[in-house]
Amino acid sequence: MKRWLARYWNVLRRPSVHFSLGFLTLGGFIAGIIFWGGFNTALEATNTEQFCIGCHEMYSHPYQELKDTIHYTNRSGVRAVCSDCHVPHEWTHKIARKMEASKEVWGWLFNTIDTPEKFEAKRRTMAEREWRRLKANDSLECRNCHQFDSMDFTLQSARAKQAHSTALVADGTCIDCHKGIAHKLPEMSGVRLR
Ligand code: HEC
Ligand code: HEC
Ligand code: HEC
Ligand code: HEC
Structure with a gap:
């Protein structure tokens, strides 16, 4: 093993006979x-x-x-x-995992949400994943565009002003109060809306 390594090192170390150093660097x-x-x-x-x-x-x-x-x-x-709001989900990862299990990768991948019925049936599960993600990163994606510091509370509605000044101290995160801002809400039984 050691001999093999030594020989390998020698090959790497030796200047190339065919190409100039300049060419190799440029290449x-x-x-x-x-x-x-x-x-x-x-x-x-x-x-x-x-x-x-x-x-x-x-x-x-x-x-x-x-x-x-x-x-x-x-x-x-x-x-x-x-x-802007969703980190591209790790679908390459999912594909890789499914590759092992099945050759019908594409069929499987698309078939989970490929009809309105299936999408609705899965919406709550998918929404919950996003809520968890945004809760865990303190709504980072929202904060990339919206900052409490730059909000003029005096221009906001009374409800918003009230919620935001208490959120500031109670450090709630955007997604706690702002679910369903971009899509229809899923079936919400058991979810506590602030
Ligand atoms: C190759 C097809 C494909 C592409 C491209 C794709 N998605 Fe998805 N996406 C899916 C499928 C299928 C699901 C449902 C996964 C499941 O059944 O668990 C999904 C689920 C989701 C979810 C729900 C949360 C979750 O983790 O399940 C979000 C949010 C989402 N996609 C956003 C995006 C965004 C944003 C992009 C672009 C950056 C994107 N998707 C590109 C196929 C795709
Ligand atoms: C790419 C930038 C961007 C991102 C990311 C973003 N927003 Fe916004 N949001 C805006 C803009 C622009 C407006 C409209 C501002 C206006 O016209 O006053 C807005 C408006 C809003 C409003 C006001 C709704 C209304 O009806 O007046 C809420 C609430 C809101 N965003 C919450 C969120 C939340 C929660 C997230 C994260 C999940 C988020 N935003 C992510 C740019 C963004
Ligand atoms: C404690 C709950 C709570 C938290 C946390 C919260 N909001 Fe709000 N927000 C509200 C309420 C309530 C309103 C008023 C909604 C209405 O009147 O329909 C509001 C309104 C808004 C509006 C519209 C303001 C207006 O007057 O039109 C924007 C934009 C907004 N929120 C963004 C955010 C962002 C971004 C975050 C995270 C940095 C955040 N909010 C965190 C409760 C909250
Ligand atoms: C302003 C932020 C924002 C934008 C822009 C946005 N989403 Fe979402 N999305 C969310 C939030 C927040 C959720 C979590 C569920 C909820 O509160 O509605 C979500 C949930 C989802 C889900 C899960 C199913 C559901 O309806 O809850 C999918 C799939 C999805 N988004 C795909 C997309 C795709 C594709 C785009 C671009 C065409 C997009 N989103 C643009 C904020 C956003």
Whole structure:
């Protein structure tokens, strides 16, 4: 083992006979840029709304529902897209796991929410995952755009002003009070709304 390692090290250490050092450095540099660029482009693509809608529009409603809310059109023209509020879920992870179990990955993946009935049946479970996530990170995604510090409470409705000044001290988090801001609420029995 040690001998093998030593030989391997020697190969790595020896200057290349075929290519100049300059060529190798440049080559590595360019390959790095191409790889990094491709990686980032792929990552960015998964953050676009088109990507999410590709799966989420056809039979289910998150997008249609969003269109009727203030986060789609408002007086100031600032839009929230899917990934602003949702970290892209780990679907690659899910695919990888399911690959082991079944070859019908795609069938399985799409079939969980591919009809309005199935979507409704699953809505509460999915919503709960999102609530848990936002609760755990103190509604980080909301706070990327909304900050208590920058809110002019005097411009807010009496209800909002009251809730927000108490939330400030009681450190409640946005999602405790603002469920269903972007989509229809699921069936809510047993959920305590603040
Ligand atoms: C390959 C298809 C596909 C793509 C692309 C996709 N989703 Fe999903 N998504 C699903 C499926 C299927 C489920 C239901 C998972 C289940 O049955 O547990 C789901 C569930 C969800 C949920 C519910 C919470 C959860 O963890 O189950 C959210 C939120 C969500 N997707 C948001 C997004 C966003 C945002 C994007 C874009 C960044 C996106 N999805 C892209 C297929 C997709
Ligand atoms: C990409 C930025 C962005 C993100 C992310 C975002 N919002 Fe907003 N939100 C806005 C804008 C812009 C408005 C409209 C402001 C206006 O016109 O006064 C708004 C309006 C609202 C309103 C007012 C609703 C009404 O009817 O007046 C509430 C409540 C709200 N957001 C809560 C949230 C919560 C909770 C989250 C996290 C789940 C969130 N927002 C995430 C940008 C964002
Ligand atoms: C303790 C509960 C509570 C918490 C926590 C809370 N809100 Fe609110 N918020 C309210 C209530 C109640 C209203 C008034 C709703 C109404 O009148 O329909 C409101 C209204 C708003 C409005 C609209 C203001 C207006 O006057 O039009 C925005 C924007 C908003 N909240 C954003 C947030 C964000 C972002 C967070 C987290 C940083 C947050 N809220 C945390 C209870 C809360
Ligand atoms: C302004 C923030 C916001 C935006 C923008 C947003 N969502 Fe959501 N989404 C939420 C919240 C919060 C929940 C948790 C359930 C609830 O309170 O309605 C949720 C829940 C979901 C669920 C679970 C099922 C359900 O209806 O509860 C899916 C799927 C989903 N979102 C997909 C999307 C897709 C796809 C987009 C883009 C077309 C999108 N969301 C845009 C905030 C947002």
